[in-house]
Amino acid sequence: MGGRGGAGPAVLLLHGIPETHLMWHRVAPELAREYTVIATDLRGFGDSGKPASAPDHSPYSMREIARDQVEVMRELGFREFAVVGHDRGARCAYRMALDHPDVVDRLAVLDVIPTGDSFRLADKDFSLGFWVWSFLAAAEPVPETLIAGAPDVFVNHMLDAWSAEIDVFPTDIRAEYIEKFRDPATVHAICEEYPRGRDAGFPARRS
Numbered sequence: 001m002g003g004r005g006g007a008g009p010a011v012l013l014l015h016g017i018p019e020t021h022l023m024w025h026r027v028a029p030e031l032a033r034e035y036t037v038i039a040t041d042l043r044g045f046g047d048s049g050k051p052a053s054a055p056d057h058s059p060y061s062m063r064e065i066a067r068d069q070v071e072v073m074r075e076l077g078f079r080e081f082a083v084v085g086h087d088r089g090a091r092c093a094y095r096m097a098l099d100h101p102d103v104v105d106r107l108a109v110l111d112v113i114p115t116g117d118s119f120r121l122a123d124k125d126f127s128l129g130f131w132v133w134s135f136l137a138a139a140e141p142v143p144e145t146l147i148a149g150a151p152d153v154f155v156n157h158m159l160d161a162w163s164a165e166i167d168v169f170p171t172d173i174r175a176e177y178i179e180k181f182r183d184p185a186t187v188h189a190i191c192e193e194y195p196r197g198r199d200a201g202f203p204a205r206r207s
Contacts, residue, residue: 001047002040006032016087020046044189082106
């Protein structure tokens, strides 16, 4: 699911975790003054499709998630477009630019660095600040079960710990993010995305 507005050259906006396309609710109207803006939910997040996974987790690789977005844009009539990605959306965006260079004519990535670099340079502060990465990559059903017990605690932790201003998220937007994490299928799909070693630098997830 997502939204579309404006007119002009196409710009695809891709969210991070724990957000959905709603994260762009303040940015999209400004961009729509000059561009056709499309904001989508990444595979597994929000109201997007949640296909069955596979032993190698390939249905949730960034390569597949990027292909989803290219196909969405093609269905909307855009063969070439700019991409702006935040966090997980940024990983999708640069995978898209690598795999579909004839489609992506501009690329902006926000709040992300290559995962391999993150692990190579990780120290105590990094490990404590971004433990969610390894937690989501843990063996099924550990993260799924624990998140199901308190999705509001988990989502609020991410929003608050990674924000300079705790009150930056409107109450209704925050509630929408939490509601999506109450869906076991959504949580499982998101967990499936994290261990993709070939695409994102994580070790294989054992299940």
